[in-house]
Amino acid sequence: MVQADAAATAWSADDLRLSGPVGRSAGARPAHDAGEATEVMHELRAVRGLIEQRFGALAFMEKLQREPRQARLAQRLLEQAFSPQLVRKLVAALPDDVDESAWAASVLERNLATGEADGALEDRGGVFALVGSTGVGKTTSTAKLAAAFATRHGASQLGLVTLDAYRLGAHEQLRAYGRILGVPVHTAHDRASLEDLLELLAGKRMVLIDTAGMAQRDARTRELLEMLSHRSIQRLLVVNAASQGETIEDVLVSYRAASCKGVILAKIDEAMKLAPAVDAVIRHQLPVLAVANGQRVPEDWHRLSSRALVQRALGSGG
Structure with a gap:
């Protein structure tokens, strides 16, 4: 029987969004300096985000090479055009000794609301x-x-x-x-x-x-x-x-x-x-x-x- 821990597999919209620290100025600066500093901070955060995503993806792919069950699940979900964010969330929570496809379907059903009540x-x-x-x-x-x-x-x-x-x-x-x-x-x-x-x-x-x-x-x-x-x-x-x-x-x-x-x-x-x-x-x-x-x-x-x-x-x- 397929079982899944709801607490471990449920997610919120916030869990799936990347966020980074917002740089703050230590004191007042001239307007043009502040503008340049803000632009630089935006660029640095963008670069940092790209690096984190790339390294995160590489680490994820390396893990899949060692875990055939997770790899099969990831492949099926990605082939159907599920997002990498959601795929990684599901793969990371995959329990042992379950059918991965049936388990993933049950988790998706649990998290998809249809207002039936x-x-x-x-x-x-x-x-x-x-x-x-x-x-x-x-x-x-x-x-x-x-x-x-x-x-x-x-x-x-x-x-x-x-x-x-x-x-x-x-x-x-x-x-x-x-x-x-x-x-x-x-x-x-x-x-x-x-x-x-x-x-x-x-x-x-x-x-x-x-x-x-x-x-x-x-x-x-x-x-x-x-x-x-x-x-x-x-x-x-x-x-x-x-x-x-x-x-x-x-x-x-x-x-x-x-x-x-x-x-x-x-x-x-x-x-x-x-x-x-x-x-x-x-x-x-x-x-x-x-x-x-x-x-x-x-x-x-x-x-x-x-x-x-x-x-x-x-x-x-x-």
Whole structure:
């Protein structure tokens, strides 16, 4: 029977981030000297970080040469595109006398939250804003969630709002879905109008807010997040599961994933490997509340268990 010590194998997002000491000046310096010193310190820290990573990787590879079980596990995880940080964490905690693949799967499942205890997203109610970078499927995901909710609880209990004032045709796309459901779509152009709409729709069981699609490094992303800082709004981060790991990581950081209620994994049908997305949400400790695997509304909207997601990420699930 596969056993794993939860305390030894659980990790937090902080455990997986590199950090270094911040240099402090002993006294006041002229502005130009302070600027030069700061630049030098940044360069030194960057060099130090590279050296530590290189030597750490070398030591890790040398250890794997002496440990065939760890080497097999590392190879399988890396082939599926799990991050080196997570792979090293798992390999270091691998117990003796267990099947390494089954053990790794059980640990990943234990650390991947899916919000199952809270029920399906469409049954919870509340005000949800779907955010994410350009082209990840926010509007389609909004429509799928709206249709799933309306099917169970009635369209009269649903409110729809769009903030997407930057992309031509975005309003029409959501309004087309709204007409099918029999739900009017309201447009908010700023925080004040959004707050007015939320007050107007306060009697609805669920209110969904479709937001502007922006690149994660777009300066307007911060403005959008500030606009959505109303206390009643819960943010859902829509992530393109077909993206590379570095891109997903950048999105999670840019959209302040830690303050989001959870993640919707979109386009999983287009993902050659699901490991980068699963890896990222585990490290950031974000629950996967729903997945979308196509354009059909609402048929391509699902909840998957942690087991199903992990099995697919490991290349052993459909």
